[in-house]
Amino acid sequence: MNMDLRERLDRGDILLSDGAIGTLLQQHGLEPGQAPEAFNLSRPELLSQVAATSVEAGSDLVHTNSFGGSPLKLAVHGLEDQAGEINRTAATAAVRGVAGRALVSGSIGPCGKVLLPYGEADPDEVRAGFLLQARALLEGGADLLTIETMSDLAEAVLAVQGARRADPGVPILVTMTFESTPGGWFTIMGNDIPTCAATLLESGADVLGSNCGQGSAGMLEVARAFAATTDRPLMIQANAGLPELDEGRACYPESPADMAAWVPKLVANGVRILGGCCGTTTQHIRAFRRVLDQNRDSA
Numbered sequence: 001m002n003m004d005l006r007e008r009l010d011r012g013d014i015l016l017s018d019g020a021i022g023t024l025l026q027q028h029g030l031e032p033g034q035a036p037e038a039f040n041l042s043r044p045e046l047l048s049q050v051a052a053t054s055v056e057a058g059s060d061l062v063h064t065n066s067f068g069g070s071p072l073k074l075a076v077h078g079l080e081d082q083a084g085e086i087n088r089t090a091a092t093a094a095v096r097g098v099a100g101r102a103l104v105s106g107s108i109g110p111c112g113k114v115l116l117p118y119g120e121a122d123p124d125e126v127r128a129g130f131l132l133q134a135r136a137l138l139e140g141g142a143d144l145l146t147i148e149t150m151s152d153l154a155e156a157v158l159a160v161q162g163a164r165r166a167d168p169g170v171p172i173l174v175t176m177t178f179e180s181t182p183g184g185w186f187t188i189m190g191n192d193i194p195t196c197a198a199t200l201l202e203s204g205a206d207v208l209g210s211n212c213g214q215g216s217a218g219m220l221e222v223a224r225a226f227a228a229t230t231d232r233p234l235m236i237q238a239n240a241g242l243p244e245l246d247e248g249r250a251c252y253p254e255s256p257a258d259m260a261a262w263v264p265k266l267v268a269n270g271v272r273i274l275g276g277c278c279g280t281t282t283q284h285i286r287a288f289r290r291v292l293d294q295n296r297d298s299a
């Protein structure tokens, strides 16, 4: 089961990732505005339990609770001095939860600051932060790294560079967030898909794709745009639709069955790793698993 990711992709496997970890942690007492990563130090056993739940729902690949674990992002919560420990524990807790039944992917999200010259973040400092984070995730036992929800290609490249420096051989997955415009798909920083694909591959990413920002229909379009520019395996993690406000709470309209119906189309367009982003639950992952198993059996 715990084969190397590259080996599994090479032999044509389609890997199921997991759903939104934040939603699960909120059900366990995470307050709005609180850093989800603070749980890594206070309640690692909960993270192991979340990882085990994903594996039992059918995930082949489970993310660590370290999306906001770069030192710059943790600084917002006064936790930057604990960045190493927070990321290491995110990985050790997930490794314990999956117990060899799935791959553990170290999650790396944006640093939360805008890079020079548009903002104030120094690229060297941002890269060094990603390096520290990647190193700690790998020390904790992560099998691969996923750089996700990136809107600035320049920041994504710094993250890939930091991750490569931490381990020249580790598989690196990069998923960016795109918006639909009359001129095509762009990140909010104005990066188009062909430029993202070429630049990320050149900087050493193994798998490319998109997460967040779109429901299933939009993500299929994004996958098609990636497939038109590269034959690398793609990774897609859609939101459960676009959020609708219900009494001040974000509600996501796509049911597990709604989302699962898109799985064969995503796979037909080069998606080899798929999971869910905002609003997706264990039930979504279970529904994806059923579709993937049916597809494989009828192949």
Ligand SMILES: [Zn+2]
Pocket (backbone or CB within 6 Å): 211, 212, 213, 239, 277, 278
């Ligand atoms: Zn999301």
